[in-house]
Amino acid sequence: MFLSDEKLEYLTNKACVIRRSIIEMLVVSGSGHTGGSLGLVEIFTALYFGLLNYKPEQPNWSERDRLIVSNGHVCPVLYATMAQAGYFPLEELKTLRRLGSRLQGHPERLKLPGLETSSGPLGEGLGQTLGMILADRLDRGHNSQRFFYCLLSDGELQEGSTWEAIMAAGKEAPHNLIAFVDRNHIQSDGMTDKIMPLEPLVDKWRAFGWQVQEIDGHSFQEIFEAVGQAKSVFGRPSVIIAHTISGKGVPEWERKYNWHGKTPNVQEAKGAIENLI
């Protein structure tokens, strides 16, 4: 899928607005996950402003594509994008993690329409995505045109349950499963490759029967092309390993694992927003 200059500019501007509102949310909430949220802005923007089929005014519309966010701790980017997409008012973003808010610290399906599942505890999203596909297959056969996207962090590939699901998807071989891995190399305690190395990651997924692509997770062109390619594959699930930079957009926070789970203070946020790139 080739993106026109116009579309590219539209997406780039959207991403900038979303990035800004993530920082604004996190400074108000005072807790939450900054690094991964900023690193996934382009992927969420691409999903909600081009790839996903959905109706924000009718969140339970049965024909919608499903997006299962397995790494629920990145919900600031999910919420910020959903608000931009029209699921709820932008002002509500300021309630993140507050008592009574629909925007829980980790996503809760029953609280906020438009969420496909509750997540946060890692290693549970891919299995649920596969379950949705198997149910869809019972109803619509093997040619269903509903697509099921699952977003995983690289850290959660250390969960055994993730590999149970990867193995089962290899067996069931659904054409309409598209997983993204947020390959940002950081996790709570340090660099992923030190804590528990994941490489050779491409070979591992491939060995389980998946079609694997690697992309620059900040390039809209590459994201759209990879999804187009994934959709054209038949009889195999697809994974897109998206190389991203945690904390993307704020040079001082980029690639730093200590920004995985902390939030900026007012001054840091102000400086970051002024210099957003």
Next chain:
Amino acid sequence: MKILTDKIFDLNIIQKAIRDGFGEGIVLAAEENEKIVTLSADLADSTRLGSFIEKFPKRFFQIGVAEQNLATIAAGMAAMDKIPFITSFAIFSPGRNWEIIRTAICLNETNVKIVGSHAGLSVGADGASHQALEDIALMRVLPNMTVVVPADAEEAQKATIAIADLKGPVYLRLSREKTPVITISETPFEIGRALVVRETERPQVTIIACGLMVYRALIAAKKLSVEGVECTVINNHTIKPLDKKNLLIAIEKAGAVVVAEEHQKIAGLGGAIAELLAENYPVPLEFVGVDNLFGQSGNATELLELYGLGIDDIVVAVRKVLKRKNAQK
């Protein structure tokens, strides 16, 4: 109304495994409701899914030895309006996959039925690693979860059909060995409704039991009657939500309680009854269950005797609780 078999005190009472009742019930439920699907973690035959698979091969999903995935896949299917029954041994599901059941099934309030077979000491020869004695506690502590422990194969069949119709997460606990079939097709079964299976004019003790301990409680009550001690016996198949109203009526009548279950004394049915009494009507309570121990290999009957779940253990507990009650007067 007759609610128990005439053969209840007959040595030749029909014996059938509780899990077999599930195997029949799931086929009957699936014939009525095409949303029902079943999943197994490599124990389909042991959990009695054979007839279901034969009849509805497309609605059966083999997940392999992966109980976490068993629970996540089911949660996803339920999100798409299926009614998944996940089956394994209780020690693996809900033992192994507890937090996934908590997040993906209970917090999400998805319509998944967790069927844990081979629960309790009575799984026998497999030994301690396979004898789930903590599963009732693990499941009843979860918000949104319903917990059902049928007393025999007949009731397991009814319970399977009933939980299919109940929207929301349910844990159904089954056991492996053949046990006496005490209820009959006319015996009422309603989720959340405790059933008095032995009534007496002036009860001195109320025995509250679940699972295979209901039969044992009935035999114990008969023995006690001979020595002049009269007991009400309740089949409390639904541990959550507890039938507080009817349990309290029976408890207030007798003023002393014995709880009997094939589970740790801690936090199972006994824990639920202790909570009920403490908040509403504190009377002496004795527990018949496993006392903070792991089991071992052996046959079911030997093990139940050895770990304090024998008929005589119930008799002793009733005498003890009666003594405590009388001492209070």
